[in-house]
Amino acid sequence: MRVCLLALLFACGGEEPLKVDPNDAEPVQEVGPSSALDDQAYEFCHRAGADAASAKAYCDLLKNLPEDRCPGLRDTCAGAEPLVPGGCNLETGAGARSSQLGGAPVAPTAQQKIQNSCDMPDTAGGGALSLMRWVMAIVVALLLLVFIRFIMRHFATKAQSIEPDAGTRAPTVEEEEQLPDVPNLPSADLLTAARTSLEQGDFGEAVLLARGAALRSLGKRGVLRIHRAKTDREYVGSVRKTLEVHTDLREIVASVEVHRWGGQPIDRDLAQSALAAAERLLKAGLMALFFVGIDAANAQETRHGPNGDAALYDVLEDWGHTPRWRLRGLTSLDEETDVLVLDTTFISLEDEHWEAVRDWVEAGGVLWLAGDSDDVFPELGELTQRPGAGHTQLTADFESSLRWGGFAQGVEEVWTPLNGTVWVAYVSDDADEAPRAVIQSIFVGSGVVFATSDPRILWNGSFVHPDNEAFVGDALFRAQSTLGWPRTSPFNVELATSSGSSDNTPPKALAKSHLLPFLIQMMATWGLVGLWLGRPFGPLRDPPGEGRLAFTEHINALATHWMRLGATRHALAAYAGLWLTKLGPRGLRMAARKSGMQPGPADEFVQHLEDVVADPTAPDDDTDLSRVETLWKIISGQ
Amino acid sequence: MTFKAVTDEIGRVLLGQDDVVHGVLVSLFCGGHVLLEGPPGIGKTLLARTLSKVLGVAFKRIQFTPDLMPSDVTGGNVFNQAEDDFVFRPGPVFTQVLLGDEINRAPAKTQAALLEAMGDFQVTVDGVTRRLPSPFFVLATQNPIESEGTYPLPEAQLDRFMMKLVIGHPTHDTEVALLRNYMGGFDAAKLGEVSLRTVLDAEGIAVMQEVARRVRVDEEILDYIAGVVGRTRMHNAVDLGASPRASIALLLASQVIAASEGRTFVVPDDVKRLAAPVLRHRFLLQPDAELEGTRADDVVRQVLADVPVPGGERSK
Known part of the structure; x- marks a missing residue:
């Protein structure tokens, strides 16, 4: 290899250009744009004392080079001491690599980089970075430890905390259980089975099934909660506030106890009495569900989710729309929002917000408004409280316009009274008249305002009834077809229906939506990960001026190295390709002209470079190195 | 009916402790013993005395102290000069309702003197075993607050108590009623002056126990x-x-x-x-x-x- 290298070098310095077959020559095969980033050639040419023993063999080459070339090698040949930082092993580091000049520049291996401190461009900076990383590692580890301890303590405390008695603690959904001693059938089927047992003379079985039917029905309605550790008497005690249910259930349980624990036969009368009690309970359940509603209906009125409007969200989604919470302020409504659901009982808007909403509606938006909005949309009319009735009433002027025409079947079918409460307002003072919804739909500019007087429609209390749920879909779908809302289905519906949304500032909205802790946690995690990866202390994307100059020197040294190898065409192709890629032909022409070259020669020069880049394997030319030098001068501005 | 009669009669004297009274009676009819835990001055001794009076059974009390010896509980053989022989002198354990007041103030060996009595309803002294009268019911009390100078009951002793009842302070209304009783002349120290009825006797207790079985x-x-x-x-x-x-x-x-x-x-x-x-x-x-x-x-x-x-x- 060394003989070959010397031959190449002498051939390079001789009169005849070296003929290098790019397919066979080792350097040409292995060099490439990536190897130009290696610092071997740079060290050889620019670092005094680098591989001094070998480098001195090439001192003769300096005679044919301009004086500004390879200052390091000149110093080496002049006997200068190594200028590399102290402590590095030149024989095993860069010096050892420079002995491979006969071969292609080879990137140092990772092991070499680690072992030879000479390869570290910035020892102090690297140490600081390493130290910082270790510090961050310790900080992150400590934080993780604290977090894990907190979690463990929290859940351990939870696990060991005292659970309240099953009979007194608040019911949870997770604890809902099935009755273990009855078939997994609906309560009505259980009651039917109880009747069959009664007819067959199996009175004990009848009362057991009647008990199962009654408990299952009450459990379904939310009157009581089935739990495996609850006794029948505890079930009875839990419904003592509801006299009818308490009496019937106690009667059933008494029969069951006599049969189950007393081991005594049940007579027909006792069994019939228990079944009758169970039937009453089931019938009462149906009544509660559809008409009067006792505890079960009361439970269904309970709003669930964030302020209850989670139900509205679900319903909208079920109807094929695309709902989302309005977390931004209402001043930035845009075309991406088809429908805005606004609950004025929760959202208190400033004048500027109302103006923005009205502007948005007039521009074609659809506003579903719940609650009072007279000030901004006087077209909707004025709501007044009817004395004594507890319902809202419209003034006579607007009464005629309040009949919602979208529902041909009549509003009373939609607004089924629930639990004795009519979820809408009466229009007429006549108590015999069926209740009608105070619903108003008006055109405002190009948009539509769909107003409901009672905001409770937006809560899930309005959706426990299937008809009311259907209203939500109809309200959007039928209105589109009837009134010709300029919207395509499905709608992008934004809900500004709770205090957790539509706040003026994002932090407030996030805080009220309970997202702020999550956001802070996420950002803290990002920060920690970033610190761990050393992002804030990592190298900059654009190296400083010194780095760019060093890089240029590096390229130049590499080209010189290739020159010695005789691969002048390849060196020119690589160097020219680099700058043609970076600047483009046009930019390079401009740079050439800027450096003092005439337009014609500049164009010719760049054209030649393009030809070289297009055919880098062509034979070397005497002008290759001079063109490299010229190009270097153009680029470096000399 | 008898159960309720006993409860009501005790309730005339001991106000606002129905659950405790109920637990005591359940233990009595089970043939078990009761450990009462509660602060001083809330009627533990009164309950025992009232109970014995209402049930018409013999009642004795032992105040457990650190220097109490086992023989002070069970009794022992003493020399009778007249007869020139040892004569067994029964201790307070030979009764039907025994109140062991502040039982945890006595050392373990004295507490252990009650083990045989409570478990087997008999006492063995100097190799001679003597049956205890029936029913035999131990009502022991301990103060949960003080720890200095007390000896926690060993597990074997605790296990012989059928129930441990926690007796607490009375409610405001109960305390007012209690004060009203005292204004009316009631004195817990003079329980004999209160006209308590004896609604059950030893035989009745045995019958109740048999019925429960x-x-x-x-x-x-x-x-x-x-x-x-x-x-x-x-x-x-x-x-x-x-x-x-x-x-x-x-x-x-x-x-x-x-x-x-x-x-x-x-x-x-x-x-x-x-x-x-x-x-x-x-x-x-x-x-x-x-x-x-x-x-x-x-x-x-x-x-x-x-x-x-x-x-x-x-x-x-």
Whole structure:
């Protein structure tokens, strides 16, 4: 290899250009744009004392080079001491690599980089970075430890905390259980089975099934909660506030106890009495569900989710729309929002917000408004409280316009009274008249305002009834077809229906939506990960001026190295390709002209470079190195 | 009916402690003993004295002190010069209702003198075993606040108490009624002046005990009792769970409860109702659980909330 290298070098310095077959020559095969980033050639040419023993063999080459070339090698040949930082092993580091000049520049291996401190461009900076990383590692580890301890303590405390008695603690959904001693059938089927047992003379079985039917029905309605550790008497005690249910259930349980624990036969009368009690309970359940509603209906009125409007969200989604919470302020409504659901009982808007909403509606938006909005949309009319009735009433002027025409079947079918409460307002003072919804739909500019007087429609209390749920879909779908809302289905519906949304500032909205802790946690995690990866202390994307100059020197040294190898065409192709890629032909022409070259020669020069880049394997030319030098001068501005 | 009569009669003197009275009577009719825990001055001694008066049985009291000897409890042989022989002089344990006041103030060997009496209803002194009168009922008290100069009862001793009842301060209304009684001339120190009726005697107690034994207990109830007691042995806050003696006590107590309510069968509620007083003193909590504030009653509550109530699981 060394003989070959010397031959190449002498051939390079001789009169005849070296003929290098790019397919066979080792350097040409292995060099490439990536190897130009290696610092071997740079060290050889620019670092005094680098591989001094070998480098001195090439001192003769300096005679044919301009004086500004390879200052390091000149110093080496002049006997200068190594200028590399102290402590590095030149024989095993860069010096050892420079002995491979006969071969292609080879990137140092990772092991070499680690072992030879000479390869570290910035020892102090690297140490600081390493130290910082270790510090961050310790900080992150400590934080993780604290977090894990907190979690463990929290859940351990939870696990060991005292659970309240099953009979007194608040019911949870997770604890809902099935009755273990009855078939997994609906309560009505259980009651039917109880009747069959009664007819067959199996009175004990009848009362057991009647008990199962009654408990299952009450459990379904939310009157009581089935739990495996609850006794029948505890079930009875839990419904003592509801006299009818308490009496019937106690009667059933008494029969069951006599049969189950007393081991005594049940007579027909006792069994019939228990079944009758169970039937009453089931019938009462149906009544509660559809008409009067006792505890079960009361439970269904309970709003669930964030302020209850989670139900509205679900319903909208079920109807094929695309709902989302309005977390931004209402001043930035845009075309991406088809429908805005606004609950004025929760959202208190400033004048500027109302103006923005009205502007948005007039521009074609659809506003579903719940609650009072007279000030901004006087077209909707004025709501007044009817004395004594507890319902809202419209003034006579607007009464005629309040009949919602979208529902041909009549509003009373939609607004089924629930639990004795009519979820809408009466229009007429006549108590015999069926209740009608105070619903108003008006055109405002190009948009539509769909107003409901009672905001409770937006809560899930309005959706426990299937008809009311259907209203939500109809309200959007039928209105589109009837009134010709300029919207395509499905709608992008934004809900500004709770205090957790539509706040003026994002932090407030996030805080009220309970997202702020999550956001802070996420950002803290990002920060920690970033610190761990050393992002804030990592190298900059654009190296400083010194780095760019060093890089240029590096390229130049590499080209010189290739020159010695005789691969002048390849060196020119690589160097020219680099700058043609970076600047483009046009930019390079401009740079050439800027450096003092005439337009014609500049164009010719760049054209030649393009030809070289297009055919880098062509034979070397005497002008290759001079063109490299010229190009270097153009680029470096000399 | 008798149960209620006794309760009502005691309730005339001891106000606002119906649950404690109920527990004491259940233990009595089970043939068990009661450990009363509560601060001083809330009527523990009054309860014992009233109970003996209402039941028409003999009553004695032992004030346990650090220098109390076992022979002070059981009695001993003394030399009779006249007869030139040793004569057994029975100790206060030879009674029907024994109030062991502040039992934890006596050292362990004195406390242990009660072991045989409470467990086997007999006393052995100098190799001679003597039966105790029937019924024999120990009502021991201890103060949970003071720890200096006290000797905690050993587990074997605790296990011989059928129930540990916690007696607390009366409510405001109860205390007003109590004061009104004193204004009316009642004095706890002069209980004899109160016209308490004797509504039951020793034979009546034996009959009640026999009736309670006949109360029907379904197999599932037995399984439930075993499940509850067994779960205390698996609880993560318990170092040593309740013994089988606890299961027996729970069974007997459930029968008495059922009988006292006029039922001929036990329901799961009877077991749940008495689980805490029967079990709370029969298992050892782990030290870390105690440090975290877990109490025996909390464990019992968790166990009851965890063990499925027998619901008549059917094969089909």
